[in-house]
Structure formats: C-alpha cells, structure tokens
Amino acid sequence: MHLVIIGNGITGVTAAQTVRRLQPAARITLVSDESEHHYSRTALMYVYMGHLRYQDIKPYEDWFWKENRLELVHGTATALDADQHQVQLSTGQTISYDNLLLATGSVSRRAGWPGQDLLGVQGLYGLPDLAQMERDTQGISRGVVVGGGLIGVELAEMLHTRRIAATVLVRDQHYWGSVLPPEEAELVDKQFRQHDVDVRYRTELREILGDTDGRVRAIVTSQGEELPCQWVGLGIGVTPNLSLAQSSTVETDRGILVNELLQTNLPDVYAAGDCAQHRQPGAGEVPIEQLWYTGRMQGETVAHTICGRPTPYRRGVWFNSAKFFNLEYQTYGQVPARTPTDIESFYWQHPTGNCALRINFAPTPMML
Amino acid sequence: MGLRLRQAVCENWIKTQTPIHTVIGRLKTANFDPEFYRRHEPAIQRQFAEILAVKR
Structure with a gap:
C-alpha cells in the first residue's frame, strides 16, 4: 500500500506515524511545499520572539523520517487525477498512490480590503509568514493588528517583544467576543493594558494606505481615523486551503467535504484536519475544526480507516x-x-x- | 484563566454529568497546582455557598 499525504502539519504527520505503526510494511510519502520537515505551528511566535530557534520547534530530529521510512517530498502538489490515482507535483514529478490523504491545512483569510496586497500586509499561519514578518518589521515603529482572536493577541505580543508599538482593531465590544464571556475578556484586556497595547474595540479596518513604493504607510479605521503604521497583521481567522482540491473533482464547500470516516467523494481519497469540512458534524460541533489537537485526532482516526479498520471520527468533549x-x-x-x-x-x-x-x-x- | 486543570478529570466530570457540589468540593483533584487550591479553595467554596443561599 502506498499512502501519499499532502501536508506535513500535525494532521499529516500524525496520520503517517499511525499508519507506520498499524501497517509496518506500508510505503508512506509526505508532500509539503511549506517546510522540509514537520515543525510545531503553534510555536511559530516563539521563534520571532527569540525564545526558541527554528530547530527547537521541530519535534523530531531530521533522521527520524528516514529511520521510520517516511519519504519526504518538498514541493507543491499542483493537480490531482483521481481516475489515474496520481498527484502532479510542481517539480514535474508524478506520484501514484493507493490511498491519498489531503491534509493541506488553511490559508489566512482576507476580507477584500483596499490595499490588502501592499507590502507589509500579512497573516501569520506558516513559515513563509514568519520570514516575511521578520523582514518587514525590521526597524519599524508601529504595527496595526486586525482581529480580536487568538492570532490577533499573538501578533500584538510578537510586536511588543520587539518594542514595536501595536494597535489592535477588534470588531466586537470586547476581546474574542464570539467566544469569551465579558469577565474573561476583561482579564485579557488587562493583559493588553499591562503590555502597552492600544486596543480599539468596535473598530474595523476600512482600508490600508500605501506609499509610492507600494508599502504600507497607514490604515483607516471604520470610524474614519487614519493611523500611521509600517506593518499590518491580519488575524481575522483562516479558511481551508483548497488549492489542490480545486484542481480535481473532489467535492468542496468551504472545506473538502468528508463523511464521518473522513472520506471524500472520490475513491481512496481522504481529507483531515483544518482543510476538511464534515458533512454531518456532531450535535453542538462545528463542521470545520481548525485546532491543533483536533488535527491530531483526525490524523490518527483517518489512519485507522486507511489501514482497513474503519473508524468514525468522534471529537469527544470540547x-x-x-x-x-x-x-x-x-x-x-x-x-x-x-x-x-x-x-x-x-x-x-x-x-x-x-x-x-x-x-x-x-x-x-x-x-x- | 491563569489555572491549569487536568483534562481527564474535567472531561470525566462533564461526561458523567457530575453534580456541581461535587465538582466544587473536589476542585483540587483537577488542579496541577495543589498549593493554589489550598490557598483559594475556601474562597471559591464560600462564594459558591453564598450564591446558593441567595437562590434559596
């Protein structure tokens, strides 16, 4: 059995390790265009902040992959031919699979703001974003962060550690208004105040203004206020990465549609983690789960089904x-x-x- | 917030629909920092008792 996994995030890597354990003879190939080796996405901010080096956020030594016969391909999967059971790579190479797992993760959301493609505007999802932020925040004095969620506060903290003044625009009347009750949000607001972060509640981004070099010079808020800044971080959430899926006949909605066995509509093609959308989520559960630990659970679950032990995905207590x-x-x-x-x-x-x-x-x- | 609880204990309380009195009384079994609960459990239990008294 040759299992090809697109994506080397926590979902893809957990699936690979689980299949290796369940089926020692299986051939397993991991394809990623993001990084040569798996790293811990949730620790990205600590690299920018100087608490950890990049090699410290790789949970496995580089020899681990060869030792466990996990073949790594560093390239972009550009097309999927489900009839031929083949994936086309940007390197010109074609890989044949018996089973294919799409674990392509997410991309940062953008709301279509004027100026969102200026230099110095970015999200924070992967390694290229980290490199871009490292480059574009060198020597700047003020950054604006858009979004009152988990990435919003991370970006503010990252700027704070580099002594870059940060303003955070939060749409709701308190931090993470869709998730946190007001009392807890007040405790987070206290953290913002203690770290000199300027938070503007009930405020959205209207547009981003550029200079003659195409670089950010200011933003305009929904109240019409112009705030000078040299960098804009977008933390308004992520959306499934469908770039490969859209090259094929795999059914998608916001994500790649899967049943409870994490099977897509195509034979021998599975999807798991951030990129998957459950056709019938459990009561009180969301159809798309963009969390590290659910990615790991889905990766482990789908591995069992791929190895001939059909296992429905059950999230359990939130x-x-x-x-x-x-x-x-x-x-x-x-x-x-x-x-x-x-x-x-x-x-x-x-x-x-x-x-x-x-x-x-x-x-x-x-x-x- | 600012506390670290044991996932297995919390999950079990939720799954078995544990009475709230039992949970309040056994908070320290869920906490990674027994010292914290030694210091604050009385305050938490007192506040819970006060709320119950008001309701009755």
Whole structure:
C-alpha cells in the first residue's frame, strides 16, 4: 500500500506515524511545499520572539523520517487525477498512490480590503509568514493588528517583544467576543493594558494606505481615523486551503467535504484536519475544526480507516487552550460567550485579576 | 484563566454529568497546582455557598 499525504502539519504527520505503526510494511510519502520537515505551528511566535530557534520547534530530529521510512517530498502538489490515482507535483514529478490523504491545512483569510496586497500586509499561519514578518518589521515603529482572536493577541505580543508599538482593531465590544464571556475578556484586556497595547474595540479596518513604493504607510479605521503604521497583521481567522482540491473533482464547500470516516467523494481519497469540512458534524460541533489537537485526532482516526479498520471520527468533549501574554486559558465542554438562559454560571475571580474559574451547570438538578 | 486543570478529570466530570457540589468540593483533584487550591479553595467554596443561599 502506498499512502501519499499532502501536508506535513500535525494532521499529516500524525496520520503517517499511525499508519507506520498499524501497517509496518506500508510505503508512506509526505508532500509539503511549506517546510522540509514537520515543525510545531503553534510555536511559530516563539521563534520571532527569540525564545526558541527554528530547530527547537521541530519535534523530531531530521533522521527520524528516514529511520521510520517516511519519504519526504518538498514541493507543491499542483493537480490531482483521481481516475489515474496520481498527484502532479510542481517539480514535474508524478506520484501514484493507493490511498491519498489531503491534509493541506488553511490559508489566512482576507476580507477584500483596499490595499490588502501592499507590502507589509500579512497573516501569520506558516513559515513563509514568519520570514516575511521578520523582514518587514525590521526597524519599524508601529504595527496595526486586525482581529480580536487568538492570532490577533499573538501578533500584538510578537510586536511588543520587539518594542514595536501595536494597535489592535477588534470588531466586537470586547476581546474574542464570539467566544469569551465579558469577565474573561476583561482579564485579557488587562493583559493588553499591562503590555502597552492600544486596543480599539468596535473598530474595523476600512482600508490600508500605501506609499509610492507600494508599502504600507497607514490604515483607516471604520470610524474614519487614519493611523500611521509600517506593518499590518491580519488575524481575522483562516479558511481551508483548497488549492489542490480545486484542481480535481473532489467535492468542496468551504472545506473538502468528508463523511464521518473522513472520506471524500472520490475513491481512496481522504481529507483531515483544518482543510476538511464534515458533512454531518456532531450535535453542538462545528463542521470545520481548525485546532491543533483536533488535527491530531483526525490524523490518527483517518489512519485507522486507511489501514482497513474503519473508524468514525468522534471529537469527544470540547477542549481548547491558549495563552494571552502571561495569562493561560483552558476550556472544557461548552462555555459560550453568552450563558444560555437555562444554564447557571458560577464565576470566581482572584482579587489580583490574574486568574479566574467559570463553571456552567444545569440548575435542576444542579449538575454539569 | 491563569489555572491549569487536568483534562481527564474535567472531561470525566462533564461526561458523567457530575453534580456541581461535587465538582466544587473536589476542585483540587483537577488542579496541577495543589498549593493554589489550598490557598483559594475556601474562597471559591464560600462564594459558591453564598450564591446558593441567595437562590434559596
């Protein structure tokens, strides 16, 4: 069996390792145009901040791949021919597969703002973004970050460590308004204040202005205010990377459509991780999961099915974690931004405002 | 926020629909930092009791 995996992020690599364990004789090829070796995407910011070097965020030594007979191809998969069971690469090479896993991840979203293609405007998703940010923030005095979510706060923290003044535009009236209740958001706001980040709530980006060299010189907010800056970070979320999928007859919507076995509409073609969209997500679950740990779970699950042990993907109890400057965050189960009327919410906060605990429960009987 | 809880313990509480009294009473079993709970558990439990008293 020759398994070809497109993408060497956490989903693709977990699938490769799981298949190697379940089927020691399988031939496994990982194709990636992003990096030669797998690295930990969630640690990208620490490289910019100087806490870690790039080699430190590679979870495996470079010999690991050969030792485990995982063939690495550094190139772009440009076309998929499902009838021939072949993938075309940018190198001119064609790879034949018995099973194909699409684990192509995401791309940063852009909202179609005027000026969004100017030099110095970018998202933060992968290694090329890190290199671009390293280059374009050298010696600058102010950056503007668009988006009040996880990447927004990361970008602000990154700028802060380089002593670059940061302004963050947040559409909602408080930070991460779609996810965090107001009390928790206030704790994050305190982190912003303590780190001298200028946060503008209820404010969106209207346009980005460039200089004669095509480089960012300012932005204009939805209130019409012009803020001079030399760099703009886009943190308004990601969307599935469909560039390969669109070269084929694989069915897509916002993501690559999969059933609960993570199978696409094409024979022997699977999709998992950020790029996959579940046709029938479980109750209370979203169809596209763009999380590190669900990517790992999907990679492990799809490997079983590929090895002839059909295993439906079951996400289990929701979990997520993040860090906002010095404040760690964990959540288990459903704790929405607005507590539903039939749910009680217990909230305790330490007098220092440095930690807090919220537990939502049903009122009668009083249980989780 | 600012706390690290054990995933297995929290998941189990949610899956088994554990009574909220039990959860509040056993918070330290979920915490990675027993010292934290030794110091703050009384305050958390007191606040929970006060809320219950108001409801009744």
